[in-house]
Amino acid sequence: MKKILTVIALTAGLLAACAVGPNYKRPAFAATPAYKESSDWKPTEPADALATGPWWLLFKDPELDALEAKIDVSNQNVKAAVAAVDQARALVSQARAAYYPSIDLSAGRARGRDLGSPTLNTNTVGASLAWTLDIWGQTRRTVESDVASAEANVAALAFTRLTAQADLATDYFQLRAQDQLQRLLDETVTIQQKSLKITENQYKFGVAARADVVSATAQLLSTQAQQINAGVQRGVLEHAIAVLIGEQPADFSVAKTPMRSDVPTVPPGLPSSLLERRPDVAEAERKIAAANAQIGVAVAGFFPTLTLSGSDEYTGIAGSLSRLIRLPNQIWSVGPTLAGNLFNGGANRAQVLQARAAYDATVANYRQTVLSGLQQVEDDIVTLRILERQAVVEDAAVKASKESEVLTLNQYKAGTVPYSSVITAQTTTLTSEQSQLTVLSDRLQASVGLIQALGGGWTTAQLR
Numbered sequence: 001m002k003k004i005l006t007v008i009a010l011t012a013g014l015l016a017a018c019a020v021g022p023n024y025k026r027p028a029f030a031a032t033p034a035y036k037e038s039s040d041w042k043p044t045e046p047a048d049a050l051a052t053g054p055w056w057l058l059f060k061d062p063e064l065d066a067l068e069a070k071i072d073v074s075n076q077n078v079k080a081a082v083a084a085v086d087q088a089r090a091l092v093s094q095a096r097a098a099y100y101p102s103i104d105l106s107a108g109r110a111r112g113r114d115l116g117s118p119t120l121n122t123n124t125v126g127a128s129l130a131w132t133l134d135i136w137g138q139t140r141r142t143v144e145s146d147v148a149s150a151e152a153n154v155a156a157l158a159f160t161r162l163t164a165q166a167d168l169a170t171d172y173f174q175l176r177a178q179d180q181l182q183r184l185l186d187e188t189v190t191i192q193q194k195s196l197k198i199t200e201n202q203y204k205f206g207v208a209a210r211a212d213v214v215s216a217t218a219q220l221l222s223t224q225a226q227q228i229n230a231g232v233q234r235g236v237l238e239h240a241i242a243v244l245i246g247e248q249p250a251d252f253s254v255a256k257t258p259m260r261s262d263v264p265t266v267p268p269g270l271p272s273s274l275l276e277r278r279p280d281v282a283e284a285e286r287k288i289a290a291a292n293a294q295i296g297v298a299v300a301g302f303f304p305t306l307t308l309s310g311s312d313e314y315t316g317i318a319g320s321l322s323r324l325i326r327l328p329n330q331i332w333s334v335g336p337t338l339a340g341n342l343f344n345g346g347a348n349r350a351q352v353l354q355a356r357a358a359y360d361a362t363v364a365n366y367r368q369t370v371l372s373g374l375q376q377v378e379d380d381i382v383t384l385r386i387l388e389r390q391a392v393v394e395d396a397a398v399k400a401s402k403e404s405e406v407l408t409l410n411q412y413k414a415g416t417v418p419y420s421s422v423i424t425a426q427t428t429t430l431t432s433e434q435s436q437l438t439v440l441s442d443r444l445q446a447s448v449g450l451i452q453a454l455g456g457g458w459t460t461a462q463l464r
Contacts, residue, residue: 019137020303021296024144024289027363029370031271037381041388043265050266050457056169058264058451063257064172067245068165074246075164081157088150095146098139101131101308123324126313126331136303141296148293151463152286158279158458166452168244170445171237172254177441178234180259184437185227188430192220195409195426199419212419219423223430263443265384266451268377277455278373282463284366291359298351304340309333373453380450387443394436401429 045058056068072078105127113119134140196216202208242252275281316329341348408425411417 019140019296020299021137021141022292024292026285027288027366029275029367031274031370031374033270035268035271035374035378035381037378037385038268041381041385043267044262045264045266047267047269050451050454055266055451055456056165058266059169059260061172061260063254064169067168067172067241070245071161071164071168075161075244076246078157078161078164081153081160085150085153085157088146088153092143092146092150095139095143098132098142099134101129104128106313120317122315122317124313124315125324126311128311129309131308133306133308135306136300138297138300141293141300145290145293145297148286148289152283152290154463155279155283155286155460158462159283162279162452162456162458164244165456166448168241169448171240171244173259173444173448174441175234175237175241175254176257176259177437177444178230178237179256180437181434182227182230182234182256183258184430184433185223185230188426189220189223189227192216192223192426195422196220198409198413202413207415208419215419215423219426259437259440260444261440263384263388263440263447265447266454268381268450268454271374271377274373274377274454275370276460277458278369278453279455279458281366281369281373282460284362284369286463288359288362288366291355291362295352295355295359298348298355301341301348301351304338307337307339309335309337376453377450380446380453383446384443384450387439387446391436391439391443394432394439397432398429398436401425401432405429 049055049058054065054068056064107125108123110122110124111119112122196213199208199212199216203210203213238252238254239249241254242249245252269277275285310333312330312332314325314329315331316324316326405422405425405428408417408421412419412422
């Protein structure tokens with residue numbers, strides 16, 4: 001018997017050297033040698049800026065740093081992604097358990113009698129073993145698929161974390177833009193109140209028409225309405241930040257501080273490197289590996305399974321354990337079982353076709369994810385490049401409009417121009433300053449967007 005088991009085990013070991021189904025090869029993707037929009041654009045940070053620590057440190061904003069630190073601790077989407085990783089890793093352990101034999105122990109007592117016999121207590125104790133040998137690699141392919149799925153969940157966690165971090169930074173800079181807008185409107189209201197006072201004095205001395213006073217009042221009220229409305233968007237952004245860091249909006253607030261005027265930017269690198277730096281691309285690629293292994297699992301269904309089993313049981317009349325475990329009470333069996341399906345209506349073939357179709361779908365999803373990632377990088381580069389040029393023009397426009405406003409107001413005081421010219425100049429100044437602020441806010445958001453598009457310093461080395 002021992003020789004038979006040895007031969008079976010050796011045979012199974014030799015057969016187990018190969019697993020049915022295709023071995024995984026990463027689908028090719030021929031990325032362009034450079035980004036189209038980066039040819040005449042120069043970033044402000046060094047090439048290794050994203051590898052020196054958390055990416056938001058580039059903005060040198062202590063309050064943003066403190067908020068970002070709460071993402072890993074309190075963001076509920078990140079917590080859910082962490083739980084998904086734990087679940088996927090548990091499935092890997094569960095799949096690997098199939099490599100080993102299953103051993104069961106049993107013990108029992110029964111009371112009964114046969115016809116004409118006295119009532120007796122019967123004791124039973126035994127053990128059984130079953131070991132399905134992984135001859136065709138079905139277990140190995142299952143483990144391979146589950147490991148790839150677990151790595152996909154790790155990448156999904158990184159993508160969820162990066163998305164939350166980028167959303168927080170974007171909302172934070174938009175909130176700071178609202179703070180800056182509020183200050184701008186406050187200053188404009190103060191200026192327009194002074195202009196109204198001048199107009200009223202001019203009217204009292206008969207050198208200005210009543211229409212000038214009415215026009216100045218209407219302009220002031222219009223700006224005050226914008227001043228009040230600015231608080232709406234700030235409140236919405238503050239609530240969004242609270243939820244991102246896992247706090248109730250009612251318990252959270254952000255103090256008003258001046259907005260930064262500089263915009264840090266990072267180099268995009270090569271398009272081919274994006275395949276290793278974006279967690280969503282890595283997640284899509286790992287899903288391909290998992291689907292590829294499932295083809296092998298399905299193919300293994302065509303082949304028979306070999307199971308080694310054995311049992312050893314002792315049954316006897318109630319008494320001590322030492323009297324029960326005796327040779328006359330023993331019933332044992334050991335041997336291999338070969339089982340295979342002869343006909344199932346084409347179910348195995350359909351499972352293989354399904355697995356191959358699922359694989360094809362993951363390949364298409366992977367390539368689409370890469371294309372979307374490349375698009376996002378190109379979009380953010382062109383946004384940053386063009387907005388940098390626009391910012392120069394906006395700065396000059398603000399400077400010119402402020403000078404024009406001062407000159408026009410002096411001319412009105414001298415009685416050489418109507419008050420409508422003052423209104424036009426002040427409106428032009430406010431519009432220019434709002435455009436300048438919008439461009440700065442858009443540049444900061446695009447900077448965050450580019451960092452997110454480049455993976456935020458994440459690499460596929462962090463999958464394991």
